[in-house]
Amino acid sequence: MEKYVELQESIISGKKDKVGELTQRFLDDGRPAKEILDEGLIPGMAVVGRKFQEGEYFIPEMLLSARALNVGLDLLKPLLEASDVKPVAKVLVGTVKGDIHDIGKNLVSIMLRGGGFEVIDAGVDVSPDTFVQMAKESSVDIVGLSALLTTTMPSMQETVEAFKSDGSRDKIKIMIGGAPVTTEYAEKIGADGYAQNASLAIEMARNLAGV
Amino acid sequence: MVYDSLAYNSSGEMLFGKAIHPLSCGSDLVLGDGLVFPEVNFTLPIMQVNEDNRAKILKQYEDMVGTVLNRLAILQVPGAVIEFEHAPQMTEYLDIGGDITALTKQLMDDCYQKHGLKTALRATICDIREKERPPKMRTGELVQRMFESFRLGAVKGADLLSIESTGGKEVNDRALMEANLPGLLLSLGILAPRDMHFLWNEINKIAADENVIAAGDSACAFANTAMILADQGYIPNVLAAVVRAMSAVRSLVAFEEGAVGPSKDCAYEGPVIKAITGYPISMEGKSAACAHFSHMGNIAMAVTDLWSNESVQNVKLLSGFAPEVFAEVLTYDCRLMNEAVAEGDEDIIRKLLIKSDEYKSVHALIVSPDSSYQIAQAIVAEKSDFERTRQAGLTACSIIEAAVQENKLTLRDREITYLNRIEDELTKYSSEETVLEAALPDYKDLFLSSEYGL
Numbered sequence: 001m002e003k004y005v006e007l008q009e010s011i012i013s014g015k016k017d018k019v020g021e022l023t024q025r026f027l028d029d030g031r032p033a034k035e036i037l038d039e040g041l042i043p044g045m046a047v048v049g050r051k052f053q054e055g056e057y058f059i060p061e062m063l064l065s066a067r068a069l070n071v072g073l074d075l076l077k078p079l080l081e082a083s084d085v086k087p088v089a090k091v092l093v094g095t096v097k098g099d100i101h102d103i104g105k106n107l108v109s110i111m112l113r114g115g116g117f118e119v120i121d122a123g124v125d126v127s128p129d130t131f132v133q134m135a136k137e138s139s140v141d142i143v144g145l146s147a148l149l150t151t152t153m154p155s156m157q158e159t160v161e162a163f164k165s166d167g168s169r170d171k172i173k174i175m176i177g178g179a180p181v182t183t184e185y186a187e188k189i190g191a192d193g194y195a196q197n198a199s200l201a202i203e204m205a206r207n208l209a210g211v
Numbered sequence: 212m213v214y215d216s217l218a219y220n221s222s223g224e225m226l227f228g229k230a231i232h233p234l235s236c237g238s239d240l241v242l243g244d245g246l247v248f249p250e251v252n253f254t255l256p257i258m259q260v261n262e263d264n265r266a267k268i269l270k271q272y273e274d275m276v277g278t279v280l281n282r283l284a285i286l287q288v289p290g291a292v293i294e295f296e297h298a299p300q301m302t303e304y305l306d307i308g309g310d311i312t313a314l315t316k317q318l319m320d321d322c323y324q325k326h327g328l329k330t331a332l333r334a335t336i337c338d339i340r341e342k343e344r345p346p347k348m349r350t351g352e353l354v355q356r357m358f359e360s361f362r363l364g365a366v367k368g369a370d371l372l373s374i375e376s377t378g379g380k381e382v383n384d385r386a387l388m389e390a391n392l393p394g395l396l397l398s399l400g401i402l403a404p405r406d407m408h409f410l411w412n413e414i415n416k417i418a419a420d421e422n423v424i425a426a427g428d429s430a431c432a433f434a435n436t437a438m439i440l441a442d443q444g445y446i447p448n449v450l451a452a453v454v455r456a457m458s459a460v461r462s463l464v465a466f467e468e469g470a471v472g473p474s475k476d477c478a479y480e481g482p483v484i485k486a487i488t489g490y491p492i493s494m495e496g497k498s499a500a501c502a503h504f505s506h507m508g509n510i511a512m513a514v515t516d517l518w519s520n521e522s523v524q525n526v527k528l529l530s531g532f533a534p535e536v537f538a539e540v541l542t543y544d545c546r547l548m549n550e551a552v553a554e555g556d557e558d559i560i561r562k563l564l565i566k567s568d569e570y571k572s573v574h575a576l577i578v579s580p581d582s583s584y585q586i587a588q589a590i591v592a593e594k595s596d597f598e599r600t601r602q603a604g605l606t607a608c609s610i611i612e613a614a615v616q617e618n619k620l621t622l623r624d625r626e627i628t629y630l631n632r633i634e635d636e637l638t639k640y641s642s643e644e645t646v647l648e649a650a651l652p653d654y655k656d657l658f659l660s661s662e663y664g665l
């Protein structure tokens with residue numbers, strides 16, 4: 001455990017070269033990829049998440065740490081895949097049709113990635129059919145829909161309906177968010193949950209993924 | 212034209228309701244001639260904008276405009292601006308935007324005939340160009356559609372043309388999240404002003420052809436995005452405040468291309484624009500809390516000519532529907548200011564509006580008349596848009612630093628660390644070349660340089 005303190009600290013301070021160097025050294029020493037992940041990278045990122053919650057870090061610091069994390073993950077990935085270790089869950093996020101407000105959606109993606117989720121970003125102005133198609137192609141567990149306009153909120157409902165008519169609704173969970181959206185609206189359109197901000201979005205995703 | 216001096220001799224000369232160049236518009240309304248008027252804005256409740264809903268949408272607008280005008284008439288406001296802010300589909304599917312404009316104007320004309328209520332209609336077209344990523348800013352179908360929407364708005368009765376344009380936003384969004392200064396200088400100092408020259412040259416031509424007013428733009432996509440991100444704890448407040456100052460340069464370009472005001476309500480850079488051009492401005496503060504939170508509820512009023520609620524959806528509150536409610540709120544705010552002038556107490560109320568917010572937040576500090584005036588001075592002292600943007604940012608840094616040193620403004624340590632870093636980097640990246648060299652590797656895939664004439 002002691003060994004991983006430096007790796008954790010390099011994640012916390014966002015030093016991607018150092019993370020790469022240390023991860024490679026541990027692998028060369030024959031340590032299991034899963035151990036490096038569970039005792040080095042993930043605890044480091046957990047501290048970053050905490051610092052952000054407590055107002056000590058802003059998104060720019062968080063992004064540096066996330067980038068450093070990715071360098072480590074890229075090295076571990078082939079080995080983790082071989083030993084069948086999977087990310088927490090796979091999430092597809094996008095801004096619904098007609099809407100191009102994307103900062104909120106981008107923040108949700110950043111935070112989810114930081115929380116160990118694999119995130120696929122569908123972009124903005126995404127049609128219901130595209131959501132369905134992308135969710136299938138990548139076999140995601142959760143779909144996150146963002147809308148900032150009262151005039152595009154109905155696209156959320158259409159997207160939920162599209163999953164239903166495709167027959168894939170029960171294979172995925174749907175969470176929604178954005179300034180005008182509410183829990184009541186989520187219930188009304190048959191989504192599985194609503195989160196008010198990016199930190200609560202992680203909690204919601206964890207609940208929905210059952211982790 | 213390029214402004215090289217200010218319209219006012221001191222920030223103290225700037226006052227609400229008074230502009231150096233008053234502006235006649237709509238039905239007998241004169242802005243900036245001594246009175247502050249409400250600018251009322253509203254939007255649809257949860258519903259899609261499409262052909263099937265056309266009748267329902269028009270009914271919604273008929274109700275919203277009707278109740279708002281009725282309330283304004285009952286309260287005997289001396290005048291008002293009504294804003295029709297397009298949802299994206301209203302710009303994209305031209306005729307629905309046109310129909311709403313015509314309906315709104317008809318109701319305004321009827322009200323003028325019936326009650327003598329002086330009004331003007333502002334149409335704010337949606338910048339639909341950014342639907343494509345990377346966006347085509349100058350070529351392509353969406354650009355043409357957007358310009359057609361401006362023309363149609365003018366033909367159907369809009370008196371004032373506006374937009375919250377987004378040139379450079381594709382870079383700015385990411386640079387903000389990364390707190391990357393070369394990225395911000397690229398978007399705010401190079402891309403955004405270039406787009407503004409192109410865009411406002413066209414809008415001015417349309418306005419001249421159709422005999423309406425090219426009013427102005429807003430740095431919403433840059434500075435309000437930043438303010439809201441900072442408010443939610445995602446980026447430093449000082450970064451957002453500096454971005455606000457820098458973004459005034461791109462908004463000024465609209466005026467250099469011929470716009471004459473009133474600038475947009477969500478453009479909190481308005482006082483900078485007023486200091487330089489002397490044209491009337493519109494602002495929003497506490498009475499726009501229905502649309503988004505801010506830190507400048509009172510101070511935003513200090514030198515404004517129109518007072519706005521930004522937007523509210525047509526939902527029922529206990530007294531009535533929200534647009535009518537906000538028409539009343541704005542009316543009482545304006546009455547107070549106008550009465551202060553009538554009583555010769557304008558300096559008192561101006562002082563209180565400023566003092567009640569000024570040092571409670573860096574966002575308020577940066578939009579105060581004094582700060583705005585200093586930023587305006589820094590802008591007109593330079594000729595190039597790039598150098599103006601950089602100097603506006605550096606001036607904002609010094610204003611914030613001075614307030615901290617004088618123990619007027621309290622900032623957390625990590626904000627101070629950022630402030631120092633921002634100042635160092637604005638000093639270091641002192642030419643377009645150094646900015647391009649530093650920013651292009653990270654940001655070049657986000658925008659099409661040919662679409663900015665680069």
Ligand code: B12
Nearest residue numbers: 100101102104144146149150177178179197198432502522
């Ligand atoms: C910044 C902004 C813009 C920027 C967008 C920049 C960008 N890259 O996204 C610009 C200037 C481009 C813009 C454009 C427009 N905008 Co705008 N915009 C805003 C503003 C001020 C803030 C939005 C924002 O970025 N907030 C910061 C982020 C971090 O917060 P957030 O998006 O809410 O996301 C958080 C949560 O909601 C949640 N969340 C978000 N998504 C998701 C998804 C999931 C799955 C989950 C779980 C959680 C979650 O987590 C996020 C992080 O905490 C809002 C005001 C408001 N009240 O929101 C208006 C607002 C939404 N816009 C509005 C309007 C009208 C427009 C325009 C139509 C204006 C015009 N005529 O041009 C255009 C439309 C563009 C389009 N085609 O969609 C109106 C909406 C009115 C309505 N009818 O609903 C608002 C309310 C302002 C107003 N006028 O009152 N806008």
